[in-house]
Amino acid sequence: MRFAFHKMHGLGNDFVVIDARALALEITPPRARAIADRRTGVGCDQLILLEPSDTADLGMRIFNADGGEVEQCGNALRCVAQLTNARTIDTAGGLIEAAAGDAGVSIDIGAPRFDWDAIPLAYALDTASLPVGWETLEHGAAVNVGNPHVIFFVPDLAAIDLERVGPVIEHDPLFPERVNVNVAQVTGPSALKLRVWERGAGLTQACGTGACATAVAAIRRGLVISPVTVSLPGGDLRIEWAPGETIRMTGPATHVFTGEAELEAFG
């Protein structure tokens, strides 16, 4: 079976987007992994599958490069909103509202959750400041923005070997569904620098949900004031949030090319 796909990215976090609203396309975890493979497949951080939805303009499923299906992807939401003009998008992480504007695509990603069992953690701990540490990374904050994140604030981002410590934290038994690992440095009253080790994808150029979770954790600690500019290796996102409200993320979405492939080539 032949299918068309769009190669897109949000600040370098790249996607293969398949619009399967009118296709009977079965994506299994091994197939998703094969499509995402940069040597033998199309190559991407996440495979995004668009499906019909009863409750929104469309449904969006997300597969990490390791083939695992997950709940939310901030950068892909902006790409899909731009590609399809959808204003409501149904994901496993929540019903999302999108709007196009002069500064890029804005996404209302919903309200953050802080309860230990909503992250989820394996057992009850204070999610505002976890009393556990990994090497120099201590007092992390845990936030769920549709998917699970842990955030560490450090004085010098460049001093952290995230490629080494990221997978250790991702797979720590404290996080039964694994976790996205964010390391951030405050650079101004409303500015942060951020690097993310993504669950199931490793180091990426940018993580939209990571930027949301990190800005929320920093605002909660009184480290910055909303709106926050989060600078990732791939560029900047603007995040707005106040306690009790939903999170708004604004940033670019880029279409790279449209291609075609044979589904059976991926198992």
Ligand SMILES: N[C@@H](CCC[C@H](N)C(=O)O)C(=O)O
């Ligand atoms: N790149 C994404 C997040 C993708 C999913 C994440 N790796 C997870 O496993 O939760 C983003 O832009 O938010």
